Amino acid sequence: MHVGLQHYLAVSMILFCLGLLGVILRRNLLVIYMSLELMLNAANLALVSFSRFNDKLDGQVLVFFIITVAAAEVAVGLALIVALFRKRQSAHVEDLTSMKL
Amino acid sequence: MKYEILPWLILFLPLLSAAVITLFTLRCKTTSSLISIGAIVAGFVMTVVFINANGFHPAVSETMTNWLNFGGPLQIDFGLKLDALSLMMLLIVTGVGGAIHIYSYGYMDEDPSKARFFAFLSLFTFSMLGIVLANNFVMMFIFWELVGVSSYLLIGFWYEKPSAGDAAKKAFITNRLGDFGFLAGILMVWGLLGSLNFGVLKGAMETNPAALGCCATIAGLLVFCGAVGKSAQFPLHVWLPDAMEGPTPVSALIHAATMVAAGVYMLCRTLFLYTPDALHVIAYIGGFTALLAALIAVQQNDIKRIIAYSTLSQLGYMVMAVGLAGPTPAMFHLTTHAFFKALLFLSAGSVILGMHHEQDIWQMGNLRKKMPITFVTFLIGALALSGLWPLSGFFSKDSILGQAYGQHNYLLFIIGVFIAGLTTFYTFRLFFVVFFGQEKSKAASHAHESSLVITLPLIVLAVFSAIGGLIGIEGIYHYNFPIEGEQSAGFIAALFEPFKASPVAALLGLLAFAIGLVAAWALYAKAATDPLPAKLGGMATAMKNKFYFDELYEATFIRAHDGIAAVVNWIDQWILEGCGIGLVRGGTNLSGRMLRHLQTGNLQTYAFLFVLGVSLVLYFVLRK
Numbered sequence: 093m094h095v096g097l098q099h100y101l102a103v104s105m106i107l108f109c110l111g112l113l114g115v116i117l118r119r120n121l122l123v124i125y126m127s128l129e130l131m132l133n134a135a136n137l138a139l140v141s142f143s144r145f146n147d148k149l150d151g152q153v154l155v156f157f158i159i160t161v162a163a164a165e166v167a168v169g170l171a172l173i174v175a176l177f178r179k180r181q182s183a184h185v186e187d188l189t190s191m192k193l
Numbered sequence: 194m195k196y197e198i199l200p201w202l203i204l205f206l207p208l209l210s211a212a213v214i215t216l217f218t219l220r221c222k223t224t225s226s227l228i229s230i231g232a233i234v235a236g237f238v239m240t241v242v243f244i245n246a247n248g249f250h251p252a253v254s255e256t257m258t259n260w261l262n263f264g265g266p267l268q269i270d271f272g273l274k275l276d277a278l279s280l281m282m283l284l285i286v287t288g289v290g291g292a293i294h295i296y297s298y299g300y301m302d303e304d305p306s307k308a309r310f311f312a313f314l315s316l317f318t319f320s321m322l323g324i325v326l327a328n329n330f331v332m333m334f335i336f337w338e339l340v341g342v343s344s345y346l347l348i349g350f351w352y353e354k355p356s357a358g359d360a361a362k363k364a365f366i367t368n369r370l371g372d373f374g375f376l377a378g379i380l381m382v383w384g385l386l387g388s389l390n391f392g393v394l395k396g397a398m399e400t401n402p403a404a405l406g407c408c409a410t411i412a413g414l415l416v417f418c419g420a421v422g423k424s425a426q427f428p429l430h431v432w433l434p435d436a437m438e439g440p441t442p443v444s445a446l447i448h449a450a451t452m453v454a455a456g457v458y459m460l461c462r463t464l465f466l467y468t469p470d471a472l473h474v475i476a477y478i479g480g481f482t483a484l485l486a487a488l489i490a491v492q493q494n495d496i497k498r499i500i501a502y503s504t505l506s507q508l509g510y511m512v513m514a515v516g517l518a519g520p521t522p523a524m525f526h527l528t529t530h531a532f533f534k535a536l537l538f539l540s541a542g543s544v545i546l547g548m549h550h551e552q553d554i555w556q557m558g559n560l561r562k563k564m565p566i567t568f569v570t571f572l573i574g575a576l577a578l579s580g581l582w583p584l585s586g587f588f589s590k591d592s593i594l595g596q597a598y599g600q601h602n603y604l605l606f607i608i609g610v611f612i613a614g615l616t617t618f619y620t621f622r623l624f625f626v627v628f629f630g631q632e633k634s635k636a637a638s639h640a641h642e643s644s645l646v647i648t649l650p651l652i653v654l655a656v657f658s659a660i661g662g663l664i665g666i667e668g669i670y671h672y673n674f675p676i677e678g679e680q681s682a683g684f685i686a687a688l689f690e691p692f693k694a695s696p697v698a699a700l701l702g703l704l705a706f707a708i709g710l711v712a713a714w715a716l717y718a719k720a721a722t723d724p725l726p727a728k729l730g731g732m733a734t735a736m737k738n739k740f741y742f743d744e745l746y747e748a749t750f751i752r753a754h755d756g757i758a759a760v761v762n763w764i765d766q767w768i769l770e771g772c773g774i775g776l777v778r779g780g781t782n783l784s785g786r787m788l789r790h791l792q793t794g795n796l797q798t799y800a801f802l803f804v805l806g807v808s809l810v811l812y813f814v815l816r817k
Contacts, residue, residue, distance in 0.1 A: 116801050124797075189794035 371422015476516025483509025617709025
């Protein structure tokens with residue numbers, strides 16, 4: 093079976109949707125965070141496959157950027173989550189409703 | 194014209210002084226008062242220098258700069274009119290005003306707000322000089338209002354007294370009524386003649402007397418409304434007696450010598466506007482005011498109020514003279530009145546000071562021994578006011594009576610003579626009660642003469658009140674209002690001129706004086722209480738209560754005004770605010786309340802809505 097661009101994109105889309113569902117439905121902040129990473133990597137997969145099938149390196153360059161930014165974001169995000177946990181003794185989104193009026 | 198800069202300096206020095214006092218020296222009483230006195234005395238000196246160089250009748254009588262140019266026909270100049278009329282008024286305002294400034298230095302000595310007082314006084318001087326020097330209607334109106342403001346500030350000077358605040362408001366609001374007519378008249382004149390400059394207007398009216406057409410009388414009477422307000426003529430006369438709540442120098446300067454005379458001055462300045470019909474109305478309003486005020490004055494007991502009603506009455510004389518087409522007698526009486534009325538007020542102020550701020554004449558008595566200088570100056574002022582030959586009041590009053598007689602208006606002539614008698618009566622009622630008889634209170638027996646800074650202006654003013662009729666003041670006004678026939682020259686000729694010109698007026702005037710004096714002597718020389726109410730009954734009560742004008746206005750105009758105000762308030766509260774603003778406000782409030790339910794505070798809801806939004810955007814962007 094020949095594996096073409098569509099297959100890669102389908103996998104990427106499935107990953108993205110899984111990540112999105114995780115962000116919307118899961119309650120634990122850490123899990124939400126991991127789902128977010130999943131969405132980023134779905135985008136990475138799509139970019140790499142576009143790059144491979146169009147014989148251009150632009151997509152791969154972009155992926156490097158995304159990985160770098162994601163690493164930085166993880167550092168900040170995890171720090172925030174830890175700080176939040178220390179303050180509230182909880183990492184569940186139901187407990188974080190202080191934005192409500 | 195030589196020294197063209199001087200009039201500008203005279204005008205703006207008092208403003209500068211007011212600004213300096215307000216901004217820098219409000220803490221320092223002495224410096225402030227000296228700055229203010231310096232400004233007005235310098236103004237007087239410069240006026241004298243200017244008149245010396247140019248005479249009372251300069252060849253070029255205007256100096257101006259273009260001020261506001263709206264394109265098209267509306268151009269407003271900032272110009273100074275320098276003819277005999279305004280130069281003489283300059284002398285009066287700076288001269289009498291200067292004397293009163295110096296007097297205030299002594300009178301207000303113990304007042305903690307003396308600096309503020311002098312700042313206001315300088316502001317008033319500036320505004321009054323502006324009226325006098327204005328060469329067009331707009332400028333005059335602006336200074337007219339400025340004078341109103343400074344009068345308001347000075348009447349309400351002791352603002353911690355509720356009566357002073359009320360009097361200030363009453364004066365201001367009553368003047369607004371007159372000024373409304375004045376402004377309408379100015380607009381009408383401008384609309385019909387296309388100019389605001391007095392010289393241009395006068396020229397236009399002389400080349401074509403019918404230039405104002407059918408509106409001539411109305412326009413003239415509207416302009417006269419301004420004078421009715423400012424010179425306190427019937428029916429807007431009610432504010433002037435209440436204005437006596439201000440300090441006595443203010444009463445002398447503003448409400449006797451200068452500001453209230455501004456109306457008469459304005460009438461003379463714009464005399465070319467008035468048709469014979471308008472002049473008729475003016476004459477009768479003046480005569481009626483004079484009679485009314487003189488009657489009220491007979492039964493007042495407050496020393497300042499008596500003089501205030503006397504001022505009203507004399508202003509009525511002046512307005513009557515203008516109405517009888519006699520601007521020269523009007524201005525002549527204005528000048529002598531400025532001297533002797535300022536003198537009377539300042540003497541009254543000296544009495545009030547000596548009596549430790551007691552103003553009821555029935556608390557005084559026998560003050561002639563305790564306050565000899567004030568006694569003499571008051572006597573001179575009273576005699577001049579009553580019109581005893583050869584003091585100044587006799588000549589000016591006689592020229593007004595002569596004018597009425599000469600115009601064959603015998604009704605106004607008889608009223609004038611009758612008022613002359615009344616004037617003598619109420620003046621000497623005051624005089625005898627205050628200075629003769631026995632002391633009627635403890636304060637009267639402990640009264641003392643005032644200091645030199647107070648008595649010196651009194652003496653200067655007394656001299657001018659005595660000789661004011663003989664120094665050729667009347668002749669100066671003839672530059673502006675030429676008359677046919679020759680004028681008598683020389684001192685002795687001037688002394689007997691009235692008896693030659695109109696013997697009936699002169700002799701009847703003196704007769705009225707004698708009757709008034711004898712009646713006052715008979716009734717009041719030894720009286721301890723007022724014998725008149727018992728003799729006159731209801732009439733005396735009516736006089737005492739000012740013929741119930743305040744009550745009448747309270748019941749009609751003020752009640753009607755309150756009613757209209759209540760209706761407008763209701764409309765504002767329920768229709769404008771309730772329906773107009775209320776609906777907009779309520780709608781915003783309601784939609785806000787509904788939208789806030791979207792704000793759940795749950796992160797994941799936001800994330801879901803966010804995704805939904807992005808999908809929608811993508812859908813709209815990507816669909817073919």
